[in-house]
Amino acid sequence: MTTLSEVARLAGVTSATVSNVLRQRGKVGEQTRQRVLDAVAQLGYRPHLTARALAEGRAPTLALVVSSIANPFYPEFALAAERAARDHGRFLIVCNTNDDPDIGRAYLDQIAGTLSDGVLIMNANLPMDELRKTEQRGAPVVLCMWEKPDAPPELPCIAVDFFEAGAIAARHLLGLGHQCFAALVGSKKSGIHAERYRGFASACKEAGHPHPTQRTRYINDTVESGYRATMELLREHPQVTAIFASNDLPALGAMNAIADMGMNVPRDVSVTGITDIQWARVSRPALTTVAVPTEAAARMSIELLLALIERRSPSPVMHVTAAPQLVERASTAVPRKR
Amino acid sequence: MTTLSEVARLAGVTSATVSNVLRQRGKVGEQTRQRVLDAVAQLGYRPHLTARALAEGRAPTLALVVSSIANPFYPEFALAAERAARDHGRFLIVCNTNDDPDIGRAYLDQIAGTLSDGVLIMNANLPMDELRKTEQRGAPVVLCMWEKPDAPPELPCIAVDFFEAGAIAARHLLGLGHQCFAALVGSKKSGIHAERYRGFASACKEAGHPHPTQRTRYINDTVESGYRATMELLREHPQVTAIFASNDLPALGAMNAIADMGMNVPRDVSVTGITDIQWARVSRPALTTVAVPTEAAARMSIELLLALIERRSPSPVMHVTAAPQLVERASTAVPRKR
Numbered sequence: 001m002t003t004l005s006e007v008a009r010l011a012g013v014t015s016a017t018v019s020n021v022l023r024q025r026g027k028v029g030e031q032t033r034q035r036v037l038d039a040v041a042q043l044g045y046r047p048h049l050t051a052r053a054l055a056e057g058r059a060p061t062l063a064l065v066v067s068s069i070a071n072p073f074y075p076e077f078a079l080a081a082e083r084a085a086r087d088h089g090r091f092l093i094v095c096n097t098n099d100d101p102d103i104g105r106a107y108l109d110q111i112a113g114t115l116s117d118g119v120l121i122m123n124a125n126l127p128m129d130e131l132r133k134t135e136q137r138g139a140p141v142v143l144c145m146w147e148k149p150d151a152p153p154e155l156p157c158i159a160v161d162f163f164e165a166g167a168i169a170a171r172h173l174l175g176l177g178h179q180c181f182a183a184l185v186g187s188k189k190s191g192i193h194a195e196r197y198r199g200f201a202s203a204c205k206e207a208g209h210p211h212p213t214q215r216t217r218y219i220n221d222t223v224e225s226g227y228r229a230t231m232e233l234l235r236e237h238p239q240v241t242a243i244f245a246s247n248d249l250p251a252l253g254a255m256n257a258i259a260d261m262g263m264n265v266p267r268d269v270s271v272t273g274i275t276d277i278q279w280a281r282v283s284r285p286a287l288t289t290v291a292v293p294t295e296a297a298a299r300m301s302i303e304l305l306l307a308l309i310e311r312r313s314p315s316p317v318m319h320v321t322a323a324p325q326l327v328e329r330a331s332t333a334v335p336r337k338r
Numbered sequence: 339m340t341t342l343s344e345v346a347r348l349a350g351v352t353s354a355t356v357s358n359v360l361r362q363r364g365k366v367g368e369q370t371r372q373r374v375l376d377a378v379a380q381l382g383y384r385p386h387l388t389a390r391a392l393a394e395g396r397a398p399t400l401a402l403v404v405s406s407i408a409n410p411f412y413p414e415f416a417l418a419a420e421r422a423a424r425d426h427g428r429f430l431i432v433c434n435t436n437d438d439p440d441i442g443r444a445y446l447d448q449i450a451g452t453l454s455d456g457v458l459i460m461n462a463n464l465p466m467d468e469l470r471k472t473e474q475r476g477a478p479v480v481l482c483m484w485e486k487p488d489a490p491p492e493l494p495c496i497a498v499d500f501f502e503a504g505a506i507a508a509r510h511l512l513g514l515g516h517q518c519f520a521a522l523v524g525s526k527k528s529g530i531h532a533e534r535y536r537g538f539a540s541a542c543k544e545a546g547h548p549h550p551t552q553r554t555r556y557i558n559d560t561v562e563s564g565y566r567a568t569m570e571l572l573r574e575h576p577q578v579t580a581i582f583a584s585n586d587l588p589a590l591g592a593m594n595a596i597a598d599m600g601m602n603v604p605r606d607v608s609v610t611g612i613t614d615i616q617w618a619r620v621s622r623p624a625l626t627t628v629a630v631p632t633e634a635a636a637r638m639s640i641e642l643l644l645a646l647i648e649r650r651s652p653s654p655v656m657h658v659t660a661a662p663q664l665v666e667r668a669s670t671a672v673p674r675k676r
Contacts, residue, residue, distance in 0.1 A: 044471075044474065044475060061449075061453065063431075069413045069416055069417050069420070069432070070413055070414060070417050070616075072410055072413070074413075075407045075408055075410070075412075075413045076408060078407055078432075078434070079407050079408045079434060079436075082407070082434050082436075083436070086441070091433065091444075091445065091448060091449070092434075093401075093431035093432065093433065093453075094407070094416075094431065094432040094434075095429065095431065095432075096416070096417060096420050096430075096432075098417075098420075098421070103424070106429075107429065110429060111399075111429070115399065115431075115453055133382075136382060137382055223616075223620050252620060253620075255622075256620065256622055259622055278408075278561075279617065279620075282561050282590065282591075282594065282617075283621075284593075284594055284597055284622065
């Protein structure tokens with residue numbers, strides 16, 4: 001690759017002069033300026049953006065660390081975040097940890113503050129103290145979808161009221177007349193879907209139909225796990241008329257399991273999800289789900305990260321998105337007659 | 339962020355000594371070494387990887403430029419490429435162009451050779467001469483899924499025999515007894531799905547059932563476009579018994595359209611896709627498709643890129659993956675009786 005000094009040599013000037021011309025700084029005579037630009041063109045020199053960013057104490061990209069790029073929600077979020085970053089003249093690079101904290105740590109070590117001067121964290125399963133270390137080293141960190149607006153973390157975050165999302169799903173099913181549910185929770189008991197389940201259970205209890213824990217399964221957040229758990233649950237508890245899933249992927253798996261067991265969604269069993277990914281609209285029947293404001297959360301995450309980088313925001317700080325909203329489609333109906 | 343010179347100051351040594359200690363080069367006494375390491379720990383200094391990489395003429399990441407991260411095939415490819423990169427001690431950053439050549443060009447300008455020292459291009463809709471310029475500037479470029487093994491491009495590539503993929507789909511439908519097809523092509527007539535369609539049309543002709551072009555639609559590579567085009571095609575050509583789609587997304591849209599028109603897949607109309615994305619398995623009925631070797635193509639792309647970076651490969655060069663393979667699921671059957 002051509003270097004600044006090669007350009008300087010060809011133009012017969014110092015490297016500092018080349019730099020001044022390219023950055024439109026300092027006083028450089030028109031003839032010299034032209035000689036430098038000719039040399040740049042002749043050698044195909046490109047100013048070394050990273051080097052320049054380093055010299056200016058500023059890196060040109062933002063990083064988004066996601067736990068699983070194969071989970072279709074994350075590319076949807078990444079797309080929205082990338083658009084927001086570009087609106088602010090920044091590039092977004094996406095780093096995938098495959099749910100492995102060691103890989104996440106390696107990304108933070110290698111990228112934060114060097115390749116990128118700020119990091120968005122999307123459920124990357126990284127210990128909070130690792131993330132705080134990254135912040136202390138000078139690379140701001142934003143948690144993109146914090147699940148507990150009533151319990152802010154020690155890091156800046158965009159929060160979504162997932163407790164309410166769970167409650168909305170429950171109230172929808174209760175309103176249709178359902179009383180006997182099964183629940184699929186796409187994380188560990190204390191994991192990232194715990195709030196959604198708490199919201200669901202709380203709304204059931206409030207309505208006088210407390211949800212018995214033996215009809216709850218803690219599973220992976222995948223179509224396949226939702227499929228398997230639904231098969232088991234419906235065999236053990238044939239009286240169930242509706243399935244609450246903490247996320248769209250297990251909900252889609254539940255619908256397939258019900259169909260493969262020879263039953264009909266929603267006539268025999270209703271199913272609800274949370275998030276509203278593309279496949280919720282595309283599936284047949286289309287999935288009734290509680291939409292979270294993905295695009296707004298992505299935009300707010302980018303804007304908070306930039307405010308932190310430019311020291312326009314205190315840290316920690318929490319911004320909460322608009323409330324989740326029910327999207328009623330074809331996977332829910334009144335319960336079957338006994 | 340702490341700098342090398344701050345560490346040097348605290349340790350009472352020169353910057354060069356700090357650098358030597360951190361890189362385990364040069365001769366440094368044990369006492370001095372310990373003093374430097376203490377200062378590093380005390381100040382939380384991290385060696386500046388990008389700066390070091392630049393100094394060594396080596397950047398730490400590879401970039402994958404994709405046209406649309408929201409198309410579920412690309413995250414699946416990205417996941418496989420990222421795993422392969424990490425097996426070689428590299429990080430993969432994903433850059434999304436949103437099908438906009440200007441954004442792609444901006445990524446190439448900003449990232450190639452600075453943030454990344456090599457670029458994988460996945461259908462990013464970038465003019466070949468732009469890509470060659472990137473290569474000439476010293477950042478090798480690999481086209482990840484070249485569609486025409488019999489016509490190598492001027493850049494290094496991994497090729498997949500997509501003509502054969504189209505022919506496999508056609509032969510499967512012909513073998514079931516279908517003779518009257520509609521075709522959904524997820525690109526422009528001369529676009530990236532042209533070879534798949536050529537393979538399909540060629541196999542039809544060979545079997546004595548040439549495909550009339552009025553039953554072909556050139557559409558966007560999305561579920562929605564496949565849906566709309568199928569509605570139109572089946573209204574105009576009710577005699578059609580099978581739909582060939584050049585990709586899984588339009589095929590999934592076709593299945594929804596057929597169901598929403600009150601017909602049954604595969605009893606009334608059979609549907610085939612190409613690629614075998616996750617949703618081909620998850621959809622109901624599950625989609626019969628021609629699987630392309632995504633994971634192998636991703637791994638081969640990373641390995642070729644590294645060989646080019648390390649000057650172990652000539653350029654241009656083309657490697658061809660194993661052949662695509664039919665995956666027979668529930669969306670195809672013998673044609674309905676007239």
